[in-house]
Amino acid sequence: MKLVKITKKTADKSRPSARTYDDACGAAHALDLIGERWALLVMRELMFGPKRFSDLRADLPGISANVLTQRLERLEGIGALSRRKLPPPAASHVYELTPWGYEIEPVLGVLGRWAARSPLHDPTLPLSAASLMLSFKTMFDARKAEGLNARIGFRIGDETFLVQIHGGACDAARQALEGADVVFAGPARAIAAAVYGGAPLEALEAEKALWVEGDRALAERFTGLFPLPPKA
Amino acid sequence: MKLVKITKKTADKSRPSARTYDDACGAAHALDLIGERWALLVMRELMFGPKRFSDLRADLPGISANVLTQRLERLEGIGALSRRKLPPPAASHVYELTPWGYEIEPVLGVLGRWAARSPLHDPTLPLSAASLMLSFKTMFDARKAEGLNARIGFRIGDETFLVQIHGGACDAARQALEGADVVFAGPARAIAAAVYGGAPLEALEAEKALWVEGDRALAERFTGLFPLPPKA
DNA sequence: CGGCATCCGGGAAGATACTG
């Protein structure tokens, strides 16, 4: 005999459809919160500040509008993200991580470092600007930057980022390029080709894939600060 | 009119069904590798050494046999896990992480630390022995253990673990309890109640949920070495 | 027992079209 079948139609945005791991382990709970497809990548795209719905769509090629809507609702429901209305002129919305949401950054770091050793990793695939900036923070090798104190600017699409190397630390932020010692301009892929693919800057400039303005020697040195780990 | 339907029957075990993110970002590739449901928890259960198929099923309540089979195949396909045949007497197989697979540990650590701040986290849910041991390595507070040098044993089900605290570091391994200063025996949930739930050891012993053998003062001190972070 | 093959129901993800 069959038990009564209970059809749940309660749409509770704070739950992943009751498909939880039911496990007290912290990692399991993290997966309950952000383990659904695309969720962590949405957070990655917001690591350098708020974005609008269509910015997110543009920076996450492959995500569909309804899935993005669902992920944003869920991330807001768990308290990792907030949705704000922009001031009157622009009647649009922006999505921004909460302080706790920003704390997901180390997860992106260790995941990236682990996957960089994967034999299947293809670094020539497309790359968002946020991913590239995060990769700098993740792969930075302080020993190779001893005594270096520099401000490196990036112009990618219509965004600008400033990477500051100072006292053996490497920080990145989405901000104006004032005071940059050198500026890289071009698509994220081209910059990644220079830093991670070993492509000479001259070659990239010759084929108009990348522009370097300012301290050229610094640009060259910068490309050597992010060694990739050996493959597993 | 309908287009011709192409039925793909190519079962390529090394791909997640061509549903990849196509993203050069390391974190995205990590999700392509181990982002499927249960994958990371299977690795978690193997962090302290090899296990058999049915051990994994027992320690991952809720996973179904076919999904476990799929995950093991995939983890083997990407090189994170190896499958070995046990010596003749036992005609069974064991699954063991590769050296690269073991390097997933920091991922479990940062995910757990992040999720511990979630207001939705319920620490009273069931817990595997591996999760508990990992939580010790993750939540250990060196400042609270200053000058402490101890070996704490655990007997959980038919497994034993030894946690060594020495020089401000905390390590855990699945091994015999020789030389332990104190031994906790009981289900993982009861030990978690003492360490994370603030339940007094006496109360847990009184209700026969937990047994403590050896240096009792050390047992009490041990339960205070793993403070939980504030909720977000 | 240990593990794989297969079928099925429900539901999440993906693509497209549409609306305010």
Added chain:
DNA sequence: CAGTATCTTCCCGGATGCCG
């Protein structure tokens, strides 16, 4: 621009059965 509605495809989870 910012989502919603709808439809299809495919993954997940449960059950069963096979085979060594």
